Amino acid sequence: MSEVRTYTIAQDGQSIACHRCGLTSHNANDVRQRYCAKCGTFHVIRGPGYWQDEVSGVLRPVVEDLLNGKVLSADQIAIMRAYLQQWIGSPVWDRNPFLDAISTPHLEDLRRRVDKITTDDDLEEWLVDADNYGFDPL
Ligand SMILES: [Zn+2]
Numbered sequence: 001m002s003e004v005r006t007y008t009i010a011q012d013g014q015s016i017a018c019h020r021c022g023l024t025s026h027n028a029n030d031v032r033q034r035y036c037a038k039c040g041t042f043h044v045i046r047g048p049g050y051w052q053d054e055v056s057g058v059l060r061p062v063v064e065d066l067l068n069g070k071v072l073s074a075d076q077i078a079i080m081r082a083y084l085q086q087w088i089g090s091p092v093w094d095r096n097p098f099l100d101a102i103s104t105p106h107l108e109d110l111r112r113r114v115d116k117i118t119t120d121d122d123l124e125e126w127l128v129d130a131d132n133y134g135f136d137p138l
Contacts, residue, residue, distance in 0.1 A: 007043040033091050048090035081117045087137045106133040
């Protein structure tokens, strides 16, 4: 049993072609989210990337320092911010059937504030709120 894919990512990774409508998009968000604007649908719902699965080795020591209660450097905070941006930005959260009138503003709040994380306190505050809202990226 083989599944027919509904899209193709170009070899250079810069565009996505939809097999349903024939549209090729060079929009980086469309490529990343496997989205077709013409069809208005995601080809696949990609889960958020978790730090445990990250293979570059850059993120893991930062998360471990964080979990061990160490104060992070500015560079480490920037790495955490990038991680949390992709995590909370995942379209999975928008498709959550439990997303309701209460959790939708929480998600929007977290997405808005994640870009502004620049200090240890910002990071701590964001993670506490995320936890209170039921989001656990760690
Ligand atoms: Zn399409």
